[in-house]
Amino acid sequence: MxxxxxxxxxxxxxxxxxxxxxxxxxxxxxxxxxxxxxxxxADGGPGFVEVLHGALGGEVHEARVTGPLGHPVTARWLAHDGTAYIESAQACGLHLTDRRDPETSTTYGVGELIAAAREAGLTKAVVGLGGSGTTDGGAGMIRALGGHVTDDTGNPIGSGGTDLARAEVVELPAVGITLVAASDVENPLLGRHGAARTFGPQKGADPAAVERLEAGLTTWAEVLRTAGQDVRDSPGAGAAGGLGAGLLALGAEFTSGSALVRTLTxxxxxxxxxxxxxxxxxxxxxxxxxxxxxxxxxxxxxxxxxxxxxxxxxxxxxxxxxxxxxxxxxxxxxxxxxxxxxxxxxxxxxxxxxxxxxxxxxxxxxxx
Incomplete structure (x- = not known):
């Protein structure tokens, strides 16, 4: 049998x-x-690169990038047929945090991985979402790709999700590579089923921290809307602590991680x-x-x-x-x-x- x-x-x-x-x-x-x-x-979360490498072959690259708490980490990404497959958890995963702090953790390293794929000459980057230790709405990723997030005085805000409450203006970068967000969830950015209230407690946020993160993401959604990218209610915007929202704001196509892996494997x-x-x-x-x-x-x-x-x-x-x-x-x-x-x-x-x-x-x- x-x-x-x-x-x-x-x-x-x-x-x-x-x-x-x-x-x-x-x-x-x-x-x-x-x-x-x-x-x-794998549905976009941990194991995404390993599974696709086993199914597709291709070349695995390693990069030293910024981890969720600002310390350098080594992340692996896959290049196959002009496409980069990036596992966001390798740069901002919960398993990389010796202390769970979703209020200050960052997705900056994810942006560095996308930049590495772009610099390697690839034309498309599929970013798997899931298993993150972050709730920064993808703001760190946007900064790593050349964008700017500033407060009402024109100064850069801090790196974490709580700092988003001070955001006033975002300048979105020209990414120069086609983006696809492969998500294991379809949660919106805000509300009962959003990034902070649904996943914040799993990342170490107590009830007060959850409300601070919700406030920060609410401000972030408005800042993105003012910049011409209204992703507040988009399916998948709440994935990986709102990293989905950041990717969508950069023009990413949203797709089901499980459906993508089902096809590729x-x-x-x-x-x-x-x-x-x-x-x-x-x-x-x-x-x-x-x-x-x-x-x-x-x-x-x-x-x-x-x-x-x-x-x-x-x-x-x-x-x-x-x-x-x-x-x-x-x-x-x-x-x-x-x-x-x-x-x-x-x-x-x-x-x-x-x-x-x-x-x-x-x-x-x-x-x-």
Whole structure:
């Protein structure tokens, strides 16, 4: 039986490739005769460059850029067929912060990566959004590309999201490269589902900080509107702490990260060959149902009349909700291991052990 193994990354524990290999290793223990098709996935967040390099080939470049808290970090980006694939989390990711401070963190390094791609002669940059530790509305990226953000005295404002409340004027740069924003979410910039209120707490913002960030982004939206770029209600503007808004203001096309990766990794061709699909991520929760990779794999499987299983670190989605997006059954690594702590002690081993048990239930080689 051909089994498609197509997971996303598992939070900060396993990359998508590591997760796919762990699932495959466990499955083979129980069902060695099955043919496994590995297609690790990413929706624009962490793992975007690694996954696309594995699927497309191309040349991986490294650059020293400004990290989210101002310290230098090494970021990798992919060049393939005239296009740069940039993973914003490599420059401003939450995992790069030894202290979570969304009020002062910056996307400046993302702009430096775009500039590096431009200087290398590429004509297009696809920027994957997700996993950021920032809430600066993309203002840092705009400055790195030659733009200016000033207060009412004409002086530059500070680097963080809270400083945006002092913004009065933005001078947008001529980027010189076609931009595409590949987002894992469609959240707007402001409001209940916006960058500050939805994602700020995950980045360390307490309720007071969330309101300061919301105020800063509200001012930023007005400044961008005055500059001729009204992105306040644009889908995806709230992605990566409002980095989506900054990209849209620079003329970026917005696209679904999961749909893009689905195409570039030839996921549908693999689904055509499979008789069972397995996907997964760190937490299978309500956000997983909002256009993320699990729904792309499940929908593709449902279209072909094959079952789709989810192996996740933790599962909080009910069976009915999962079934509505095409997921036949979901399994939690933490539950199988006995606790979250046990699963985290050996993420790859715990995931492999779960996969071995699931293979016993689902592989035709084992009587299903």
């Amino acid at each position: 051909r089994v498609l193994v197509a997971p996303d990354c598992f939070g900060g524990t396993l990359t998508a490739l590591e997760a796919a290999e762990a699932i495959a290793a466990g499955w083979r223990r129980t069902a060695p005769a099955d043919e496994l098709l590995l297609r690790p996935l 030839r996921l549908d061709e693999a689904l055509d060959q499979a008789r069972l699909a397995i996907t997964g991520e760190g937490s299978f929760d309500w956000q997983s149902l909002r256009g993320k990779l699990i729904t792309a794999v499940a929908a593709g499987a449902a279209d072909r009349g094959i079952a789709c299983l989810v192996l996740a670190g933790q599962v909080s989605v009910g069976r009915r909700e999962a079934g509505a997006v095409g997921v036949e059954q979901s399994y939690a690594v933490a539950e199988h291991a006995g606790s979250v702590a046990a699963a985290m002690a050996d993420p790859a081993g715990a995931l492999a052990a779960l996969a071995a048990d699931v293979a016993g239930q689902w592989s035709r080689a084992n009587g299903r």
